[in-house]
Amino acid sequence: MAVGKKSWAAALFTAGAVAALAVGAAMLWNAGRGTVPSVRLRPDDAAVTALGQKVYAAQCAACHGARLEGQPNWRARGPDGRLPAPPHDASGHTWHHPDELLFRITKLGLAKAANLASFGSSMPAYEGVLTDAEILAVLSWIKAQWPPSIRAKHDEMNRSSSPQR
Numbered sequence: 554m555a556v557g558k559k560s561w562a563a564a565l566f567t568a569g570a571v572a573a574l575a576v577g578a579a580m581l582w583n584a585g586r587g588t589v590p591s592v593r594l595r596p597d598d599a600a601v602t603a604l605g606q607k608v609y610a611a612q613c614a615a616c617h618g619a620r621l622e623g624q625p626n627w628r629a630r631g632p633d634g635r636l637p638a639p640p641h642d643a644s645g646h647t648w649h650h651p652d653e654l655l656f657r658i659t660k661l662g663l664a665k666a667a668n669l670a671s672f673g674s675s676m677p678a679y680e681g682v683l684t685d686a687e688i689l690a691v692l693s694w695i696k697a698q699w700p701p702s703i704r705a706k707h708d709e710m711n712r713s714s715s716p717q718r
């Protein structure tokens with residue numbers, strides 16, 4: 554069967570389009586695998602914390618408390634074996650974790666952030682709900698609420714923590 558110039562061109566075009574689609578699909582697939590960019594919270598950036606405050610009120614306050622106070626008896630597991638939501642203020646342990654881990658917990662949920670197959674936790678994963686910028690903003694706002702001494706300790710921990718990947 555003779556193949557005319559035109560159909561070769563069409564075939565090449567099709568191959569190109571298929572390749573482009575494959576690249577696009579691979580990118581989407583990677584994006585969907587919960588990759589986490591290198592992050593640094595920005596508690597001193599007013600535009601970032603203003604967005605973060607809104608995100609917190611809409612997405613986090615119901616469990617972690619409007620004043621970051623957490624749920625009552627947050628250290629004791631409930632009848633379902635799950636822990637209540639801890640406070641995000643200085644009395645909790647959020648500030649014991651470096652930026653990148655906080656980001657991973659919020660984006661991926663505790664199980665994936667800790668590389669566990671499953672982990673009975675009521676903490677939702679926000680991947681697909683919040684953008685990376687919104688997650689960074691809400692965590693930056695939380696950090697902005699900590700007293701200066703706690704913020705300084707957290708800065709120090711970020712400096713000494715090795716990359717989490």
Ligand code: HEC
Nearest residue numbers: 612613616636637638639646647655658659674675676677
């Ligand atoms: C449905 C309730 C719920 C909502 C909504 C929720 N969380 Fe949580 N979160 C939890 C619970 C429960 C835990 C503790 C989970 C565990 O240890 O099993 C937790 C834990 C965390 C931790 C780890 C804290 C630590 O000290 O280890 C971070 C960080 C966190 N949440 C951030 C957020 C952010 C940011 C939002 C809003 C974008 C949010 N959470 C919304 C329930 C919730």
